[in-house]
Amino acid sequence: MPIKAFFVDVGNTLVREVPSRFAIYAACARQHGVALETPAMAALMRQAHREVPSRVGGAFRYTDPWFAAYIERIFHHHLGVERAALPELSRGLFARFADPATFELYPGALELLEEARARGLVVGVISNWSARLPGLLASLGVAERVDFVLCSAIEELEKPDAEIFRRALARARVEPDEALHAGDDLEKDFLGARRAGIRPLLVDHADSHANLGHPRARDLAQLLDMVRRLAA
Numbered sequence: 001m002p003i004k005a006f007f008v009d010v011g012n013t014l015v016r017e018v019p020s021r022f023a024i025y026a027a028c029a030r031q032h033g034v035a036l037e038t039p040a041m042a043a044l045m046r047q048a049h050r051e052v053p054s055r056v057g058g059a060f061r062y063t064d065p066w067f068a069a070y071i072e073r074i075f076h077h078h079l080g081v082e083r084a085a086l087p088e089l090s091r092g093l094f095a096r097f098a099d100p101a102t103f104e105l106y107p108g109a110l111e112l113l114e115e116a117r118a119r120g121l122v123v124g125v126i127s128n129w130s131a132r133l134p135g136l137l138a139s140l141g142v143a144e145r146v147d148f149v150l151c152s153a154i155e156e157l158e159k160p161d162a163e164i165f166r167r168a169l170a171r172a173r174v175e176p177d178e179a180l181h182a183g184d185d186l187e188k189d190f191l192g193a194r195r196a197g198i199r200p201l202l203v204d205h206a207d208s209h210a211n212l213g214h215p216r217a218r219d220l221a222q223l224l225d226m227v228r229r230l231a232a
Contacts, residue, residue: 002230004122005178007181007193034081097130129152176196176197180226180227184204202214203217204218
């Protein structure tokens with residue numbers, strides 16, 4: 001059965017941060033007197049992500065209040081930065097990740113979205129991201145090339161929860177087996193979509209899933225080829 005809808009992740013699928021978020025946080029730590037290199041910051045950020053619950057005082061993950069708690073966990077609890085420095089530190093990080101210059105599109109991103117729509121597919125974004133995502137996608141030229149955006153901080157749902165995929169299906173007005181979802185995360189994108197009955201595809205820019213045997217695309221050109229075949 002040909003697909004009628006194409007859903008796609010954003011971070012590390014359509015766009016990447018330059019430098020990485022781990023490098024940005026590490027540089028921020030050094031500005032506040034903590035010598036920490038990028039790999040150590042990456043490990044610490046992943047640990048803090050596990051430690052901070054999905055809701056903080058009623059605020060869902062990736063909202064500004066949640067990020068304030070996350071930043072406090074990293075910089076004050078783990079790294080010892082004074083609490084008084086956190087408001088300015090947080091404002092700087094919020095501004096950095098709201099700036100389109102922090103991000104770049106992977107080659108072929110806009111062409112992928114344009115051709116998917118030209119083939120009659122409903123194209124939707126499903127992303128675990130802050131509420132700044134719609135504005136960022138507009139600045140990058142993505143918003144005008146998709147039919148809808150489901151952002152976890154706005155929906156108060158996140159991948160791999162099947163409900164966020166069901167919302168995408170409802171927006172697209174298609175059945176699960178009529179949709180393809182592509183993203184870089186094995187659990188959140190591939191397995192999450194598959195559990196919702198949607199055809200899943202890994203986007204593996206880093207070639208880190210070669211031994212898993214799952215359907216995958218090494219770049220967006222390969223992803224476009226797969227979309228063409230599945231839409232035919």
